[in-house]
Amino acid sequence: MKIETYRGAPFVDREEEIEFFVDWFSEVPQRILWVYGPKSSGKTTVIEYVVEKRLLGEGNWWEEGKFWVKYINLRRKLISSYKTFLHAFIVPEDVYKETVENNKSFSLRVFPIERKNLKEIEAREKDLFEVLMEKIEEESRHRRAILIIDEIQKLQDLYINSERELLKEFLNFCVSLTKEKHLCHVVILTSNTVFR
Numbered sequence: 001m002k003i004e005t006y007r008g009a010p011f012v013d014r015e016e017e018i019e020f021f022v023d024w025f026s027e028v029p030q031r032i033l034w035v036y037g038p039k040s041s042g043k044t045t046v047i048e049y050v051v052e053k054r055l056l057g058e059g060n061w062w063e064e065g066k067f068w069v070k071y072i073n074l075r076r077k078l079i080s081s082y083k084t085f086l087h088a089f090i091v092p093e094d095v096y097k098e099t100v101e102n103n104k105s106f107s108l109r110v111f112p113i114e115r116k117n118l119k120e121i122e123a124r125e126k127d128l129f130e131v132l133m134e135k136i137e138e139e140s141r142h143r144r145a146i147l148i149i150d151e152i153q154k155l156q157d158l159y160i161n162s163e164r165e166l167l168k169e170f171l172n173f174c175v176s177l178t179k180e181k182h183l184c185h186v187v188i189l190t191s192n193t194v195f196r
């Protein structure tokens with residue numbers, strides 16, 4: 001059993017899981033990867049380790065690298081409505097570029113979208129998932145795309161409008177990315193047994 005130090009704390013016995021993720025990401029996306037586990041079992045830590053140490057190398061990974069990765073931890077966001085959800089993850093392209101110059105890891109947590117599209121999405125004239133799909137289609141032409149969502153249960157009970165449930169639409173989008181289009185890996189982490 002290997003004991004490593006990660007972020008200054010012991011990181012024990014995760015070789016198998018790490019290799020599992022690395023192998024998974026080397027294959028063509030076929031289905032969503034669900035990661036369940038009791039609270040504090042180490043789900044977030046292992047996936048963050050994989051992203052940081054195995055997927056993103058040195059250099060300009062946010063621009064070139066082998067992988068295009070978005071890692072969204074919903075616990076770290078205050079999300080009370082569809083609007084706050086949008087504002088937490090979608091930023092105008094110009095703001096994205098400026099911020100990433102000072103804070104590289106910002107690029108992991110948000111999607112840059114043209115201002116025009118952003119306004120239309122906010123006004124519900126354009127579909128968020130269509131815009132994201134186009135973005136991922138474009139990125140996945142050059143490198144392997146990976147979308148990781150931690151604490152997915154926080155999307156429960158949010159609505160895009162009175163007829164559209166955010167969580168349902170989001171999961172449909174993930175199925176399309178993986179099973180249908182084979183465009184992007186999707187990893188969803190939760191300790192919530194509702195999702196089993």
Ligand SMILES: Nc1ncnc2c1ncn2[C@@H]1O[C@H](COP(=O)(O)OP(=O)(O)OP(=O)(O)O)[C@@H](O)[C@H]1O
Pocket residue numbers: 009010011012013014037038039040041042043044045046190191
């Ligand atoms: N392999 C490991 N060896 C030792 N400590 C670990 C390991 N993995 C995680 N930890 C520690 O255990 C604690 C819980 O880990 P983490 O937050 O990753 O769990 P989690 O499953 O994501 O929990 P939650 O369900 O609350 O999101 C953290 O303090 C973390 O540093």
Ligand SMILES: [Mg+2]
Pocket residue numbers: 043044045150
């Ligand atoms: Mg966690």
